[in-house]
Amino acid sequence: xxxxxxxxxxxxxxxxxxxxxxxxxxxxxxxxxxxxxxxxxxxxxxxxxxxxxxxxxxxxxxxxxxxxxxxxxxxxxxxxxxxxxxxxxxxxxxxxxxxxxxxxxxxxxxxxxxxxxxxxxxxxxxxxxxxxxxxxxxxxxxxxxxxxxxxxxxxxxxxxxxxxxxxxxxxxxxxxxxxxxxxxxxxxxxxxxxxxxxxxxxxxxxxxxxxxxxxxxxxxxxxxxxxxxxxxxxxxxxxxxxxxxxxxxxxxxxxxxxxxxxxxxxxxxxxxxxxxxxxxxxxxxxxxxxxxxxxxxxxxxxxxxxxxxxxxxxxxxxxxxxxxxxxxxxxxxxxxxxxxxxxxxxxxxxxxxxxxxxxxxxxxxxxxxxxxxxxxxxxxxxxxxxxxxxxxxxxxxxxxxxxxxxxxxxxxxxxxxxxxxxxxxxxxxxxxxxxxxxxxxxxxxxxxxxxxxxxxxxxxxxxxxxxxxxxxxxxxxxxxxxxxxxxxxxxxxxxxxxxxxxxxxxxxxxxxxxxxxxxxxxxxxxxxxxxxxxxxxxxxxxxxxxxxxxxxxxxxxxxxxxxxxxxxxxxxxxxxxxxxxxxxxxxxxxxxxxxxxxxxxxxxxxxxxxxxxxxxxxxxxxxxxxxxxxxxxxxxxxxxxxxxxxxxxxxxxxxxxxxxxxxxxxxxxxxxxxxxxxxxxxxxxxxxxxxxxxxxxxxxxxxxxxxxxxxxxxxxxxxxxxxxxxxxxxxxxxxxxxxxxxxxxxxxxxxxxxxxxxxxxxxxxxxxxxxxxxxxxxxxxxxxxxxxxxxxxxxxxxxxxxxxxxxxxxxxxxxxxxxxxxxxxxxxxxxxxxxxxxxxxxxxxxxxxxxxxxxxxxxxxxxxxxxxxxxxxxxxxxxxxx
Numbered sequence: 001x002x003x004x005x006x007x008x009x010x011x012x013x014x015x016x017x018x019x020x021x022x023x024x025x026x027x028x029x030x031x032x033x034x035x036x037x038x039x040x041x042x043x044x045x046x047x048x049x050x051x052x053x054x055x056x057x058x059x060x061x062x063x064x065x066x067x068x069x070x071x072x073x074x075x076x077x078x079x080x081x082x083x084x085x086x087x088x089x090x091x092x093x094x095x096x097x098x099x100x101x102x103x104x105x106x107x108x109x110x111x112x113x114x115x116x117x118x119x120x121x122x123x124x125x126x127x128x129x130x131x132x133x134x135x136x137x138x139x140x141x142x143x144x145x146x147x148x149x150x151x152x153x154x155x156x157x158x159x160x161x162x163x164x165x166x167x168x169x170x171x172x173x174x175x176x177x178x179x180x181x182x183x184x185x186x187x188x189x190x191x192x193x194x195x196x197x198x199x200x201x202x203x204x205x206x207x208x209x210x211x212x213x214x215x216x217x218x219x220x221x222x223x224x225x226x227x228x229x230x231x232x233x234x235x236x237x238x239x240x241x242x243x244x245x246x247x248x249x250x251x252x253x254x255x256x257x258x259x260x261x262x263x264x265x266x267x268x269x270x271x272x273x274x275x276x277x278x279x280x281x282x283x284x285x286x287x288x289x290x291x292x293x294x295x296x297x298x299x300x301x302x303x304x305x306x307x308x309x310x311x312x313x314x315x316x317x318x319x320x321x322x323x324x325x326x327x328x329x330x331x332x333x334x335x336x337x338x339x340x341x342x343x344x345x346x347x348x349x350x351x352x353x354x355x356x357x358x359x360x361x362x363x364x365x366x367x368x369x370x371x372x373x374x375x376x377x378x379x380x381x382x383x384x385x386x387x388x389x390x391x392x393x394x395x396x397x398x399x400x401x402x403x404x405x406x407x408x409x410x411x412x413x414x415x416x417x418x419x420x421x422x423x424x425x426x427x428x429x430x431x432x433x434x435x436x437x438x439x440x441x442x443x444x445x446x447x448x449x450x451x452x453x454x455x456x457x458x459x460x461x462x463x464x465x466x467x468x469x470x471x472x473x474x475x476x477x478x479x480x481x482x483x484x485x486x487x488x489x490x491x492x493x494x495x496x497x498x499x500x501x502x503x504x505x506x507x508x509x510x511x512x513x514x515x516x517x518x519x520x521x522x523x524x525x526x527x528x529x530x531x532x533x534x535x536x537x538x539x540x541x542x543x544x545x546x547x548x549x550x551x552x553x554x555x556x557x558x559x560x561x562x563x564x565x566x567x568x569x570x571x572x573x574x575x576x577x578x579x580x581x582x583x584x585x586x587x588x589x590x591x592x593x594x595x596x597x598x599x600x601x602x603x604x605x606x607x608x609x610x611x612x613x614x615x616x617x618x619x620x621x622x623x624x625x626x627x628x629x630x631x632x633x634x635x636x637x638x639x640x641x642x643x644x645x646x647x648x649x650x651x652x653x654x655x656x657x658x659x660x661x662x663x664x665x666x667x668x669x670x671x672x673x674x675x676x677x678x679x680x681x682x683x684x685x686x687x688x689x690x691x692x693x694x695x696x697x698x699x700x701x702x703x704x705x706x707x708x709x710x711x712x713x714x715x716x717x718x719x720x721x722x723x724x725x726x727x728x729x730x731x732x733x734x735x736x737x738x739x740x741x742x743x744x745x746x747x748x749x750x751x752x753x754x755x756x757x758x759x760x761x762x763x764x765x766x767x768x769x770x771x772x773x774x775x776x777x778x779x780x781x782x783x784x785x786x787x788x789x790x791x792x793x794x795x796x797x798x799x800x801x802x803x804x805x806x807x808x809x810x811x812x813x814x815x816x817x818x819x820x821x822x823x824x825x826x827x828x829x830x831x832x833x834x835x836x837x838x839x840x841x842x843x844x845x846x847x848x849x850x851x852x853x854x855x856x857x858x859x860x861x862x863x864x865x866x867x868x869x870x871x872x873x874x875x876x877x878x879x880x881x882x
């Protein structure tokens with residue numbers, strides 16, 4: 001988990017505990033619920049937590065807030081803060097800043113939070129729901145000036161302006177309170193459904209789909225999920241939810257996060273460029289324009305869809321003619337592969353967002369106003385049946401429902417729709433552990449559709465439940481064999497085949513099958529089940545690998561850990577052992593270097609988070625230390641070299657240098673000692689001292705890998721230094737730089753000797769290409785105005801302000817290194833070091849601000865600009881600074 005995920009998990013744990021202790025209903029929802037089922041925790045890269053809570057339970061929680069909330073916690077909603085900017089709610093911390101886009105114009109709390117979407121009971125009457133949505137859209141548009149919601153329900157610009165006028169006359173709080181009352185006119189007991197109170201996606205959900213909720217584990221804590229969690233996920237993400245991997249964060253959840261500041265401090269001290277009056281006027285004008293033109297835009301969309309639909313229909317007819325067989329005969333042969341090819345372009349268009357929409361801010365109007373191509377009853381039935389056989393049952397049902405709304409279904413299509421509803425009921429019964437009812441419902445479906453993968457997979461779950469209890473295990477084995485005959489590379493059935501082998505005691509065979517299963521499925525539930533099953537055996541596997549290494553059986557250790565690397569590719573303990581085994585079995589310098597570089601790349605990747613380096617220190621220490629040992633470093637020096645990678649403080653580096661000096665007793669290893677001390681000095685920014693030690697290392701006549709490293713260091717420096725000298729000479733007198741740079745190599749004769757030696761060992765050189773930042777020309781305000789709204793530019797400004805604070809902290813942490821580089825007049829290194837400083841400075845000046853983390857650093861930065869020939873920028877910086 002990232003640090004942010006750890007903070008969110010703490011908030012979720014607190015929220016869950018409060019609800020449990022006070023008998024309040026809630027369920028985790030959306031990506032959080034998806035994460036529960038796919039991974040038992042956060043999805044990759046997800047840094048949000050979403051829950052649903054009945055509105056009446058939220059009001060109970062609001063009344064209890066004074067007694068149940070911990071320190072630095074608060075409840076956010078429009079009732080408590082009319083500038084909150086969202087029709088939802090949140091459980092938030094007050095001691096951190098995580099500002100969202102809709103909070104730019106407000107002054108309320110903008111801390112770390114979990115999102116709480118309220119559930120309003122809604123009548124089964126269609127007109128009542130339409131009225132609810134109309135009120136909700138006006139409510140959302142008045143609450144959040146920066147986002148347009150009502151265009152999906154064709155709320156007119158005039159209606160929005162009337163709402164604004166009412167806010168000005170009677171007060172915003174009063175208007176919003178009245179609209180909220182309109183959303184809660186029904187009693188929970190008399191309504192079969194809940195509407196999700198969201199300006200983006202106000203969807204209807206059956207009450208019995210959500211409640212009674214059930215407990216599941218999320219990152220080790222107990223949380224509530226919808227009672228029919230699979231049905232909920234199908235409703236939300238489609239029947240491909242178990243393979244869903246589009247984890248893109250919605251724009252509404254994008255944040256400007258600041259470490260070490262409260263939201264109030266950030267707003268006051270770092271956002272002077274936001275002109276809230278102008279921002280509000282700009283957003284209001286834009287919203288009125290979009291609402292006023294919504295009907296016209298929707299009509300244009302439908303016209304375009306009709307034109308595209310006509311072209312697609314003609315293309316489909318041509319495909320059927322080219323096929324040489326009728327659709328009816330292909331259905332009789334159950335040649336669904338051929339049918340899938342015929343309908344591929346039809347699916348691409350008909351199932352697109354433009355035709356049937358999706359459950360998101362963009363695409364919601366299309367979801368409620370779908371366009372269905374008329375391709376004939378027989379072709380339509382064949383198309384939806386093919387979707388069923390291609391494991392897209394949810395999409396097939398969606399098309400059948402649209403067809404039923406726009407016209408009559410054929411008898412075959414109506415029967416298929418009824419059967420799919422029976423299947424949904426069977427899935428619900430299975431979730432509720434009503435196994436017999438689910439099996440009884442499934443059997444007739446399998447008789448009618450014997451090779452539908454979704455039906456067969458549900459059947460396999462029943463059989464495995466029995467097999468785990470020692471019942472009908474042979475039947476389960478025969479069924480899996482038959483399923484794999486039909487679908488030989490389906491990881492879902494392979495996983496169960498492996499589990500059956502494990503039950504028979506054939507563990508080695510089972511592990512091979514599990515590895516194949518993982519590589520032949522993108523079903524995240526199957527992968528999570530494999531993780532849960534195999535993780536308890538990690539410690540035993542690592543110990544076995546270590547025993548094999550100790551016994552000199554390196555090939556056996558390598559085979560074992562490679563298998564477990566396939567079985568648990570994301571497991572840190574397995575990965576740590578895998579790295580150690582690769583290091584221990586490498587046979588050449590080249591192979592060893594490749595392993596070490598791979599580990600270093602992963603350390604850099606892990607280190608992007610605040611705690612990444614510390615976590616990496618433990619995970620990679622053994623493998624890296626072993627790598628340096630095998631490359632010729634004594635054990636103590638190898639440990640120091642590994643420590644240096646994770647060390648940031650100057651004092652700690654000095655201590656490492658002293659430890660390295662203590663190792664000079666062994667004359668044959670003095671080259672490694674001086675080289676390592678040089679690395680320490682270089683990391684401190686003491687370039688001259690570093691190269692003095694590198695030259696001493698060369699003089700010691702070291703052999704092997706350390707010699708190769710030293711040649712590379714000198715060759716890279718000479719290559720880069722000559723390039724920089726040529727570049728500086730074009731814009732200023734480069735003599736000072738040349739004297740300083742070449743002076744570190746001593747006399748001309750010494751430099752010639754070194755170059756000759758380098759040339760003689762060129763076969764060892766391996767110089768990495770550097771990725772130089774491209775210089776970008778800042779856009780003028782006039783150019784930006786033509787591309788972005790004022791809100792977009794304001795939000796970009798807020799995010800930049802947050803990034804500047806993090807950048808200031810980073811440069812202050814590296815201040816000692818920068819000062820040392822400056823004392824050494826190492827301007828090329830300083831130019832690289834100040835690359836992001838320069839970018840932040842240029843961008844700050846666009847808003848008439850300056851980026852000055854520290855006065856001393858700013859003096860150095862300005863001098864470096866002059867020394868590297870960037871005089872024009874230097875003058876501009878000095879002007880703004882003054």
